[in-house]
Amino acid sequence: MKPAKDWHAAPLPADEAKRLRQLRSLALLDTPQEEVFDRVTRVAAELLQAPIALVSLVDEHRQWFKSRVGLDVCETARDVSFCAHAVHSESLLLVEDAHADARFAGNPLVTGAPHIRFYAGVPLRSSGGLVLGTLCAIDTRPRKLTPAKQAALCDLAATVEREIVQREAARETLEVQEVERRKLRVSESRFHTIFQRTPTGKAIVGLDGRFVEVNPKLCEITGYSADELMHMTFQEITVGADLPADLELVAELLDGRRTTYSFEKRYRRRDGGTVWIDLSVALIHDDEGKPMHFVSTMQDISGRKHSEEVLRGYRQELERRVLERTRELTSSRTALQTITDNLPVLIAHVDADLRYRFNNQVYRDVFGVEPSSLHGTTVRETIGAAAFEHCLPYFARVLAGERVAHEGIVYEGAPNRMWNATYVPEFQRGEVAGFYIMSQDITETKQRENQMRSEVMLDALTGLPNRRALAEQLALSIDAARDAEVPFALFFMDLDGFKNVNDQHGHDAGDALLRQVAARLKKTTRADDLVCRLAGDEFVLLARGITSTSACSRIAQDICRAIARPFEVGQSEARLGTSVGIAMCAGGTQTSAEAILAEADRAMYEAKRKGRNGFRFASLLAEVAPAINNLVDRGSATRH
Template sequence: MPIATPPENELARLRLLRSLNILDTPPEESFDRIVRIVAELTKVPTALVSLVDADRQWFKAKVGLDACETPRDVAFCAHALHEPEILIIEDASKDERFADNPLVVGDPKVRFYAGVPLRNAEGLTLGTLCAIDYQPKTLNASVILAFKDLARVLERELLQRSAAVDSKQVWDQEREAKQLSESRFRLIFDEAPTGKAIVDLDGQFIEVNAKLCEITGYPAHQLTQMTFRHITHNDDLAQDLSLLKALLDGTRRSYQLDKRYVCSDGSLIWVQVNVALVRDAAGRPLHYIAVVIDISERKRAEALVYDYQHHLESKVERRTEELARSMDALQTITDNLPVLIAQVDQELRYVFNNDVYRQVFGIDPRALKGKRIADVLSDELFAELEPYFIRALKGERGTCDNVRYTASQNRVWSATYIPDIRNGVVNGFFIMSQDVTERRLFERSLIDQAMRDPLTQLPNRRALDQELAALLAQQDRKPFAVFFLDLDGFKLINDLNRP
């Protein structure tokens, strides 16, 4: 069974872990709440906040497990310390790193494990937020993302504890300064990787370390002549003062605030400030301890995300306006065409109608949107046209040449039904209907001229041939007879009266 090697920063990691004074402490709701959420989110019986000590992993919070700790040699979390984001073992019995692990081959027979490393701002890994199941399992991308977000919340809890420990250490050092040498105090205070300051009750800096000078761009001798108001952006000052008042009132023990500092060159920098109030043994306020972290990179990233989102929203708005203009133009064009035009969805409801519908049906085309075709056409006409609708919804184009929309208007229409196919899917169909009444009358006139004698207006020889051909073409025709009538002298009369 492979044993996880310690991280390269193992000594610094252990120092930080033990400085938090969190090992072997009683349960806390802020941690217990996280593991309950993880267990529900990932649908596992066991979830843990595991802190990896030198030779053990100890559980600060747990769901579904009685043990308080396990040896580090068998701990899955010891392997997770090396992962940049998350370690997921879908089936430990098939993973060569864990197949012979005592926790896999024996009770509790672990199969699934997912652990997100918990790190501080300097990248030191304290442990993991993990989920365990005794059956193989997979997590989808959204659950993994939420799992990581919960780990970040937990890191914030540990970071606040770390900041509080830092503040307490500074406070303890100040209280012991009477006994310790000034050089030792300076070493602890000045060499810290975060900005630190002791601030009096009026807001003036009493002591500042090198990191705070680096963040603000001011040398120490200038900062100690200034108050925090001088370097705090005006828009952030009111909230800062309100939180300080809460410290003095005793309604808060500490606070954390993201705000902007005005640097020596006039530029702005985003910082996270953790502030605690130091009181004497009698409870009287003495001064503030401030721990300052540069978060300008994080804010720049957030600004980029915001700008990109705003850019997308602007594009959507512009596109919406363009579509609206296009629809207006389309409505204007179609309203002025002598053609009945409509768009129908898959449920045979009107999506679009041009103004010709007002002329034919006497209905405002805007009132037709969403109405079913069956509610607009007569029952007889709907039954006649329904087969064309069905064919169009199947992706077939069809034309009906003899449509009479209203009985009161003796008009004949030729309607074409065109499928609306997008990405291979039929979303409905378009109706293009043209008034062919005049054309039909003209065609009928031509037929009459061809089939009737101009003098007598009786059917001629061509009409007779056509009728006979039609009768002979019938499959189930009945017997019929043809009678001939000879009119003596009719040819002379016909010739004399022919123009």
């Protein structure tokens, strides 16, 4: 007797536990045969003229046949299964002669019944990209399979895959219904995951303003318990003076004039005090586009407001003292000059014709002129035409008798500095005869404010803009697309294979790898494109001015090629891919940041299902997306 040849059982996939959970959740194993699957196996057997065709589901220790043609048994052991090898394939596992393949030559299914010589199996994936089994054709004689028939078998597999995905969706629908029936448990889960683990106050607010859900941080901010707040409206705890502006912004949300808003206002605390908050609100719609409720985020900014109030009080006190002393010493120019020259503030007295009557010595430091030479000259001559035009409306207000504060001034003599100014009218016999100017250098203060804002908007690991920065820029891009008809494209990227690298080399290596990915994305994209890191291994590219799908395809291909190059991980190399979902927003399009981001996300998952390290277009292009994605598929096949 001829000795048996060696054969190899397929290794377990990296996501085996997750794959098995997904398979068993679909309730397909050990169920009766169904026509929807049998129809496919019959067509596959006829199309390929193969004696055996199967829909095989790979369980923990077996492969079980949901549909079979030409085979009496309903399952075999997994360790002798060809389909267990196909689970690792990206598209099609083709064995033209099992006797010539070291993996299968000694396999009992080759040496014994059903005497497999030829095998062609296409992986069947869930909506999340997990391989659950295969559609396969088997023959007892070696043979080849033309590219056309390979493509046809893949198309039939897509039909089975679509049925599985539909059942997955149906299962998810049942789960949602179960969630609705168990509302209390879901509420507790949502409360724990969404609200309790955040350092800011959060609330779900009904359209009537009543609190529906609140988190502990909001209770801490307001001093009310959760039960008390959920019997109240936001109108009841908002300080009356701040309420009209808040309600106006709410009306703009409901009218569709804006998608979100931010607003600084005060809440009345339970103990009678007030607290300043930075409020951000978004309106949530149902599937039919009808408003459902508001989602609000509140951050306690009382400390900042207190600091601003102290600074404002200090400035007003300084201004009051300067004015008081200026008035007292008007008759004594020498004394007045001495005092004002030693204050770190530009101080001037201007008449109704906007000509200087008095200047302190700080004017010499800033403008390089002697203060005495400015008497009788116009303000425009000193501060420059651009600054003068900027200040002119404020001059008009102070000459009308109003005390005016003005910030963000850049004088011609100090182009790299920023100033604020206070203009106080001078009354003589009930008429405005001129005004006093007190102007302070606020450059360092503004720089600190800008630095703080920049730090809030950046991802700490990669240095890229973060989710908050993306939300801000995406809202601006949507407004520009709607109002100025400036198109843009959104690329949602998820790394393929990152988890394996992270698990194998550790989180420090994973973090270093993410930084390398960020650097490549920045190098690959245009200088004015916005590359963001959302979280984990998810990145987003916002590219403005993109008008064609071909341009999007080129960008996506460049990204895929850049990420596919080997990365250095310690002393070794790692290889990744990236799945890219593309959503385009044409000029004049009406959409929202949430909608276009969700569409790009779904397109990314479609790219993963189609083989990974590739890209797909979103359904926002519903009328052309299928054709475009077919072209993408054919282009990918040609490249491969």
